[in-house]
Amino acid sequence: MNALYAELTQRLADLTALEEVVGILSWDQEIVMPSGAAESRGRQLSTVQVIAHERLTHPRLAELLNALRDDPTLDATQVANVREAQRDVDKATRVPAHLVRAQAETAVRGHEIWVAARKNKHFAAFAPVLNELVEIAKARAAAIAPDKPAYDVLLDDYEPGMTMARLDPVFDRLKEVLLPLIARIRAATDVPDMTWLTQHVPADTQRQVGENIVRSMGYDFTCGRLDTSVHPFCGGAGPTDVRITTRYAENAFLGSLTGMIHETGHALYEQGRDVALADQPVSRARSMGIHESQSLLWEKQVGHGAAFWQAQYPKLQSAYGFLKDKPLDAFLRGVNDVNAQNLIRVSADELTYPLHVILRYELERDLFSGRLNVEDLPAAWNAKMQGYLGITPPDDAVGVLQDVHWSGGAFGYFPCYTLGALYAAQFYQAALAQHPDIPEKLAAGEVEPLLGWLRAHVHRVGSRLTTDALVTAATGRLLDPEAFLSYATAKFTRLYGL
């Protein structure tokens, strides 16, 4: 084996191990850490992160990557591994230390100020630190790629290769189809009984039912665990230690269940990574958009669909007495209820969710191009909410202050949610074309051949291919909103009898 490449993989394996350590420390902090340990945990995390940064910016690593960049003896996987490592090194070396520090410190302060501002429904208190975070993000973008628009550089952090030039037409097309569809649904007079959705179900019953469903989706409990947390997440340390969490609202059983299915989608991606290359960047999940495609494919295409519930609904009915006489169709209508009056992104339905995202994308884009100032955000937010959904937030807490992202300086993340929905629809369509028996198998409680298709075309591919190459190899075309739009139009037209 190429000696330089062997040395490179050793250095990258150490970096992966440090990332995994951060994963365990973070999981521990959320789930089991005693409250008194918050300060010492902060020191432990920053020590490990500083060491990882030192290693990522070590001159020898840059030297190895330089020497290997055009090495003709490397195979395709090795070439991809070098490319992914180079990407990490570039970002780490180009951003000067003072900006990294400023970002970290301002994010901590920003979060505190945001919590208070949201509580007081008072955007003006948050505006100054948000301004600082925007300026830092601009400086960071300029350091990474001075020749590119700042917001494109930020998008690239979460979705490598994504740009405004590509997103604008995609999002415009979504609006073109979704806005009239939502208007037709809003006009629908069919208002079925939904009170069963708020029936009381003890947390422990929810946990048992949920665990059973998670297991039947192919989640491997020998390489993972399920815990309870305020904010559900999928974390852990590499493909053999993938930990998911959920919360159990005793008067909203459906939310915890679809939340578990969503996190299981993320977890199946992580558990499906190439274990033989688990310590190398090339095995990592491709991007946040592709990650979200896996959670949404299982939550929406599968977990909001009739086939899946043919097998799983009887489990619910036998555990939750009030569902015994509820037909599957009525249950599915409840699962897929569209509520265009909802102000909050995280509780939005499948149809309105993209509009919540597009709103945020457009504001971020205009903020970074200079067309919009921070102080004008609330007015711009409310105008867009009125334009897209016909509602205006009564205050900023349920408007411009509702999301945590900006308080930590995470600009450019929101589009990934909707990219995920679009990729999910493309993947599911492609899998169905290749395996028309997927619905029939799901209806029999079997996740194969769907899971096998995802393993082969997404999970095991990892970062071997770029996002575009992966999506093209899997679906025959680049990012394309039509799969989602035809799926959504057909489904909701049918459900609402439009």
Added chain:
Amino acid sequence: MNALYAELTQRLADLTALEEVVGILSWDQEIVMPSGAAESRGRQLSTVQVIAHERLTHPRLAELLNALRDDPTLDATQVANVREAQRDVDKATRVPAHLVRAQAETAVRGHEIWVAARKNKHFAAFAPVLNELVEIAKARAAAIAPDKPAYDVLLDDYEPGMTMARLDPVFDRLKEVLLPLIARIRAATDVPDMTWLTQHVPADTQRQVGENIVRSMGYDFTCGRLDTSVHPFCGGAGPTDVRITTRYAENAFLGSLTGMIHETGHALYEQGRDVALADQPVSRARSMGIHESQSLLWEKQVGHGAAFWQAQYPKLQSAYGFLKDKPLDAFLRGVNDVNAQNLIRVSADELTYPLHVILRYELERDLFSGRLNVEDLPAAWNAKMQGYLGITPPDDAVGVLQDVHWSGGAFGYFPCYTLGALYAAQFYQAALAQHPDIPEKLAAGEVEPLLGWLRAHVHRVGSRLTTDALVTAATGRLLDPEAFLSYATAKFTRLYGL
């Protein structure tokens, strides 16, 4: 502040953070990690440990310590901090890398072979790897201090400053008093009913009662947590994150309870460390012997005594129906039962435990001086068991193969258990002399002033003083077995009506 000293503390803080990270990874591995993650956890741990070793042996750290060694501007705490750091650096730099590797690899192999050998009751299968481990330990000792007897260097790993020259007369004195005392007990005809000790108590009831007692001892749950594990331990990451575990045998409630009290003694020591210096070596627990003194003081002097149970026994009686009519005296007689027929160290009582330790100490000492060969260990073990306790193990599994220590090359650890018992008796005697109301307060359910005395004289002292200085400052004299011997003689003479 001295700039060099400030630089030193920064480097030491990083090392402490890495040690704490290892603490969390290890706790996670024992308590919550999915089984499939064993291999990746091994990589994470070794990555962090290699980084810690690189930092401990970094030339700049040695330079700083050199420059600060005789710096007259340092105060006593700073001088002690330099001394403790120097000790760590010396051990890390003097042992060559090939020995560290050989030790680690042979320990893994040794453990595997020992598990099989114990299962097959076949010492001969374990002898070759044990021989290797002894030779590696000798080489390691020679690398650290070539002018000292090897076994003294090994003792110093766990109990800094301890030597065979000091241990021999102490242990001889213990034998002189304990052997005839045990003989008198063995001859006692008083055999009370002990069947209540094996009454069934559900694990959850044991947990509730135990948690209550642990809390009443002053254990701070905001800086710790209590979990279940096969081998109980006290772990975590620094004084604000001290985690204890226990196991619940449903037909031996007393074992889990005294086990919890024991681990709480360790935990109180860790939680009582100087938080302001938590990231520096000077705040660390003084030694394994002093650590064991804290667990044993709470388990034995306090937790096997009448005063403590006057407050706590009613809790047991109300939770465990079968104790309702059992008088406190009969309960205490059961708690303190001496079983000289017991072959196993970990389940030995307070009186015979030191003999199990002395036996191991004498064998280790003779092994390292060359007076005893590995292959002769079983015969030597059995002869000593016969000489001290009048019993001979029926096989090696319950004889020479019973302990895990040697399988990992941990030679010189055993004496700490009995040093702990001796220090515990000295500390308790000194605390009583200063606060004669300790029993009265314990009987009222109050751990003050005992805990306050331990905080001031042991916990907060950390490693500011050497063991000898700490013990002298706290008790007015050096290590001295008489406190333990008079306590034990008085207690067991009374309990057994001798």
